[in-house]
Amino acid sequence: MTEVAAQSEMTVLDLESLAADVVALAMKAGASDAEAAVREGDEFSVNVRLGQVETLKDSGSRGLGLRVFLGKHSASASTSDLTAEGIRQLVDGALDLAKITEEDPCSGLAESGEFGSVPGDLRLYDEDVYSLPGAERIEWARRAEAAALGADPRITNSDGGSFQAATGRKALANSRGFVGGYRSSYAGVSVSPMAEDVDGSKQVDGWWSGARRLADLESPESIGKEAARRTLRRLGARRVPTQRVPIVFAPEVAGSLLGSIFEAASGDIIWRGASFLAGRLGEQIASASLTLIDDNMMLLPTGMGGFGTSPFDGEGLPSLRTVVVEAGVLRNYLLNTYTARKLGMKSTHNASRGLAGTPGIGCGNLYLEPGTQTQDQIIGDVPAGLYVTSLMGFGVNVVTGDYSRGATGLWIENGALTHAVEEVTIAGNLAEMLLHVTAIGSDLEFRGAIASPTLRIDGMTIAGA
Numbered sequence: 001m002t003e004v005a006a007q008s009e010m011t012v013l014d015l016e017s018l019a020a021d022v023v024a025l026a027m028k029a030g031a032s033d034a035e036a037a038v039r040e041g042d043e044f045s046v047n048v049r050l051g052q053v054e055t056l057k058d059s060g061s062r063g064l065g066l067r068v069f070l071g072k073h074s075a076s077a078s079t080s081d082l083t084a085e086g087i088r089q090l091v092d093g094a095l096d097l098a099k100i101t102e103e104d105p106c107s108g109l110a111e112s113g114e115f116g117s118v119p120g121d122l123r124l125y126d127e128d129v130y131s132l133p134g135a136e137r138i139e140w141a142r143r144a145e146a147a148a149l150g151a152d153p154r155i156t157n158s159d160g161g162s163f164q165a166a167t168g169r170k171a172l173a174n175s176r177g178f179v180g181g182y183r184s185s186y187a188g189v190s191v192s193p194m195a196e197d198v199d200g201s202k203q204v205d206g207w208w209s210g211a212r213r214l215a216d217l218e219s220p221e222s223i224g225k226e227a228a229r230r231t232l233r234r235l236g237a238r239r240v241p242t243q244r245v246p247i248v249f250a251p252e253v254a255g256s257l258l259g260s261i262f263e264a265a266s267g268d269i270i271w272r273g274a275s276f277l278a279g280r281l282g283e284q285i286a287s288a289s290l291t292l293i294d295d296n297m298m299l300l301p302t303g304m305g306g307f308g309t310s311p312f313d314g315e316g317l318p319s320l321r322t323v324v325v326e327a328g329v330l331r332n333y334l335l336n337t338y339t340a341r342k343l344g345m346k347s348t349h350n351a352s353r354g355l356a357g358t359p360g361i362g363c364g365n366l367y368l369e370p371g372t373q374t375q376d377q378i379i380g381d382v383p384a385g386l387y388v389t390s391l392m393g394f395g396v397n398v399v400t401g402d403y404s405r406g407a408t409g410l411w412i413e414n415g416a417l418t419h420a421v422e423e424v425t426i427a428g429n430l431a432e433m434l435l436h437v438t439a440i441g442s443d444l445e446f447r448g449a450i451a452s453p454t455l456r457i458d459g460m461t462i463a464g465a
Contacts, residue, residue, distance in 0.1 A: 426463075
């Protein structure tokens with residue numbers, strides 16, 4: 001126990017060694033298998049409103065999670081107490097819980113030969129995210145907000161400008177010989193200005209930029225000006241009559257559709273039969289123009305790792321590139337070890353893991369392959385329809401495919417954007433919507449782990465005035 005205790009008291013932890021030592025302690029205490037995850041991170045964030053600092057946070061955290069097995073019995077526990085006594089209590093508590101859980105024949109770690117890590121540097125970390133002194137980080141937030149406020153006299157207020165920076169380290173070890181770890185970093189700047197029309201009506205919108213390293217962030221001034229443009233175009237918004245028309249999803253909202261497809265294709269609801277995609281592998285479920293990919297080891301055009309990139313998944317299996325839908329055909333479900341066993345299939349290495357609980361299923365870099373049309377060309381082909389710029393609510397039922405979301409956007413008339421639209425609902429069914437994708441844009445850009453180009457779907461209903 002002395003080695004673990006010594007490591008836990010160091011200012012800089014050797015996370016991989018700590019995770020391996022905790023696994024060894026669990027095995028010595030009677031576990032038939034064990035898995036430990038350790039995380040350490042720090043975060044800085046500041047929000048300014050009308051030039052004044054409103055909130056500022058500078059924090060760090062450490063945590064340890066342990067999953068133990070007694071045959072087909074399993075349990076997990078977590079702690080932020082990394083002293084020798086805290087770790088001892090964690091091990092004992094997890095084993096005590098495992099003794100009273102029910103057996104599960106699909107429970108257990110992956111087979112020894114399946115573990116591994118993507119070789120080479122995936123470029124997930126750059127120390128320059130903390131290269132700005134604290135005062136300059138605050139100034140970045142101020143600069144973004146000032147650029148938005150100065151863009152037009154109709155912008156009279158602000159929900160604030162912000163700057164964030166964070167770094168983290170993760171390590172995972174198990175009793176079948178896997179030990180791995182990696183570092184990651186993030187920096188971001190955003191602003192949400194408020195505009196006021198002549199009749200006193202107000203609208204808020206915003207924009208942001210995020211990157212693995214500071215050098216890849218867009219300038220605060222460009223973020224502020226884009227946020228202002230997006231806010232001003234919402235002025236004069238009104239409802240439109242209820243009708244069936246083409247819907248054009250802007251890239252920043254089209255990604256939510258991909259998230260719904262990912263959820264419907266996730267093994268944890270597939271084996272329960274609680275998805276409209278259950279039992280449909282190999283079938284045409286979408287337009288032939290649609291190809292959806294989950295790539296857990298992708299590099300961005302900047303050369304840095306994507307926001308969903310990692311060398312291994314939450315169970316220690318090497319990251320993969322998985323084609324979910326190919327030319328409209330459902331090719332793969334997204335699986336971790338447990339759900340793969342439930343379905344009699346192989347894991348797609350999509351396990352996600354927090355410190356506590358059993359592994360879930362998460363996406364890496366989930367994206368729709370881009371088409372050849374520009375956004376202007378897609379909009380130009382629409383005689384009448386809605387260009388959706390934001391969505392509200394969570395009205396997606398992956399069991400039935402029913403889809404209903406509150407929306408705001410811009411009305412399209414004869415191929416041109418005319419006026420802002422608000423207080424409407426767009427509705428359809430995901431199974432039908434995917435088959436009625438009639439255009440996919442060329443404007444794929446990764447601002448998060450899920451990314452989509454502009455997307456046109458025909459035959460949806462707008463519920464309005």
